[in-house]
Amino acid sequence: MNQPALPGLGFRGHGLRAQTDEWLTPPSIIDALGPFDLDPAAPAVRPWPTAYEHYTEADNGLLLPWFGRVWLNPPYSNPLIGRFMGRMTEHGCGTALIFARTETETFFRHVWQGATALRFLAGRLHFHKVDGSRAPGNAGAPSVLCAYGDADAEVLADCSIDGQFVPLRLPRVFAVLALSTTWGQAVRDYMRSRPGPVPLADIYRDLAGHPKARRNRNVEAKIRQELQRGAGRRVDRGLWEAAA
Numbered sequence: 405m406n407q408p409a410l411p412g413l414g415f416r417g418h419g420l421r422a423q424t425d426e427w428l429t430p431p432s433i434i435d436a437l438g439p440f441d442l443d444p445a446a447p448a449v450r451p452w453p454t455a456y457e458h459y460t461e462a463d464n465g466l467l468l469p470w471f472g473r474v475w476l477n478p479p480y481s482n483p484l485i486g487r488f489m490g491r492m493t494e495h496g497c498g499t500a501l502i503f504a505r506t507e508t509e510t511f512f513r514h515v516w517q518g519a520t521a522l523r524f525l526a527g528r529l530h531f532h533k534v535d536g537s538r539a540p541g542n543a544g545a546p547s548v549l550c551a552y553g554d555a556d557a558e559v560l561a562d563c564s565i566d567g568q569f570v571p572l573r574l575p576r577v578f579a580v581l582a583l584s585t586t587w588g589q590a591v592r593d594y595m596r597s598r599p600g601p602v603p604l605a606d607i608y609r610d611l612a613g614h615p616k617a618r619r620n621r622n623v624e625a626k627i628r629q630e631l632q633r634g635a636g637r638r639v640d641r642g643l644w645e646a647a648a
């Protein structure tokens with residue numbers, strides 16, 4: 405389907421029919437999600453770094469080794485976008501930014517089947533040009549951040565970027581908690597996800613790993629409080645089950 409986008413651009417499949425691939429990520433996104441070790445698809449002239457190391461078109465980032473936590477905003481033209489997203493899926497560590505064209509082959513192969521979690525962005529991005537200036541028009545399509553690996557999924561769950569977090573392959577405990585809006589809801593959801601009586605120590609340990617817990621210094625007291633308020637039912641000393 406063809407849609408108007410930035411001036412002079414039109415969509416074809418997942419990519420853009422564009423005169424340039426130089427659509428730079430707004431620095432606020434890198435600030436919110438970084439630091440990254442490698443950007444394998446970077447402009448030769450950069451207004452700011454997106455990672456500690458960059459590969460450019462002259463290097464050909466598809467031929468070089470990928471390492472560490474990768475930031476990928478790939479060239480949108482076909483077939484490059486599919487090749488870069490394929491490398492990202494194989495690498496399995498980092499975050500990619502692409503258009504939320506959820507029906508395309510690239511999205512099915514390398515996001516629905518490859519990513520760990522997503523954050524669909526509210527509104528539309530304004531990319532930047534290589535001189536650092538902000539493109540006058542918006543991107544013309546919705547964008548999505550795609551996390552590869554549990555660590556990047558946690559960053560997307562916990563970041564301040566306006567949008568909707570969608571876990572795809574997170575452990576169930578993180579998935580239910582990421583969608584919980586309050587502590588009470590989080591503890592209730594966790595208890596419902598665990599069949600049978602659960603030792604209090606397990607509840608502390610599992611909930612302590614969630615980003616919500618990192619912002620609260622009295623996590624254990626908070627968990628006990630929510631259990632006593634009705635999120636759980638005490639079966640025995642130090643043993644709780646989901647409230648009926």
Ligand SMILES: C[S@@+](CC[C@H](N)C(=O)[O-])C[C@H]1O[C@@H](n2cnc3c(N)ncnc32)[C@H](O)[C@@H]1O
Nearest residue numbers: 427428429445446447460461464465477478479
């Ligand atoms: C959409 S821009 C994103 C730039 C940057 N990664 C960012 O996030 O701001 C895609 C970049 O990939 C670069 N590129 C195109 N083909 C490439 C290749 N084979 N290897 C490395 N970079 C490439 C383009 O020059 C362009 O700078």
